[in-house]
Amino acid sequence: YSISPTSSIVINYDSAKNLAMKLNCLIRILPLPFLFSIASNVVYSKVDFTTEVRPILSEYCFHCHGPDKSTREANLRLDLSEGALKDLGGYSAVVPGKPEDSELVFRLHSDDKDELMPPPETGKRLSAKQKKILEDWIKQGAEYEEHWSFLPISKPSVPTETRKTKSAHPVDRFIAKKLENGNFSFAVPSDKKTLLRRLYFDLLGMPPSPDEAKQFLNDNTESAYDQLVDRLLADHRFGERMTVHWLDLVRYSDTIGYHSDVFMEVSAYRDYVIDAFNQNMSYDQFVIENLAGDLLS
Structure with missing residues (x-):
């Protein structure tokens, strides 16, 4: 027996250990639907499809159940909501609000190598955390989100002033809001x-x-x-500094470099990028001019 130093409660650790072992055995033999029903009243934090769910599906599912017809298996698409929710003959890969009825969840937990997903021969296995993310997402309604590049542009409202910043600049407000949501604080001011x-x-x-x-x-x-x-x-060196990153991205070179070292007169583009930064050209105009080029002249 052991007595807690903060209370008068007597704890029998042997009994507690036996109880824990029995509970562990019980959990192992309980069917999956029953376990889900036990957790039905648990409050989950909102799962973000774009940052949490899509990366998992992309890494483990889209090769066989994605947009590429040549590699698609079982005529199942998980990259689209209609594909994940469609009737597959009395069952669906995803049943919103019901992970216990979702074939996707069943396959993730299956002990049968012929049913387990991803297939064992791929060498890929989801972690317990990744499985829980998918289960929580389904429980919350399995809402899909379009890729951000296909969504209409909207102007978000600037967050109100928070305890983390007194700045009136919108960028600082957005940064402060993100930090606050993650329970982070600004770094201390530097000297x-x-x-x-x-x-x-x-x-x-x-x-x-x-x-x-x-x-x-x-x-x-x-x-x-x-x-x-x-x-x-306002220093001309600012444009030169920023241009280095862009020229690396577009693989700029003053010489051919592939089969010889013959000089190429393409410095006009380099100077154009430097001037664009130094003249504070707007990003949209810069993109238009890079894509359209001499068609604008």
């Missing part, structure tokens, strides 16, 4: 020297000169930081 180095490396790709550092560190006005940001954004 001036750290901020100075971060700005220079982020915006120009190089450290400040001794004179530039001294000028900022000796400026104790409230607008010192804002003025430094504006000054660096």
Whole structure:
């Protein structure tokens, strides 16, 4: 016997251990529908289809049950709601609100290698957490969401001021709201020297000169930081720094590089991208000009 130091309750650990073992055995032999019925009153956090469910289906299901007809099995599509919900002859892959009646859940938990999904020969197995995400999603109604790129553009309302930020800038409000939803906090404010180095490396790709550092560190006005940001954004090196990332993305090169090192006169595009950043060209205009090119002239 053992006595808790915080109460007068006497605990028999041998009895508790035996009880736990019996419960474990009971859980193993109970049918899946009964276990789901026990959990019917449990409150689940909302499962996000785009960030939680779709990645699982894409990784483990879409190869055989996705948009590609050449690899599709059993004439079943799980990338579309109508495919997941359709009658397969008295049953459906997904039954909204009823994971215990969903063939998808049954296949995930099956002990029969001919029924288990994904098939054992694929070498892929869902984790317990991933299975629970799918089960919770089905229990919550199995709502599909279209890919964000197919949804109409809408202007979201700016979150109200929170305890995490007093900033009036919309970007800060959205960041603060996301942090608050995740129960995170902003990092503590950095000292001036750290901020100075971060700005220079982020915006120009190089450290400040001794004179530039001294000028900022000796400026104790409230607008010192804002003025430094504006000054660096107006620096021609800002466009050069940002252009490096874009040119890497489009695989820019001044030479052919494949079978010879012959120079190519394509620097006009490089200069165009630098000017676009330095002139603060809007993103939509930049995309239009890159896609349309000389068709706009």
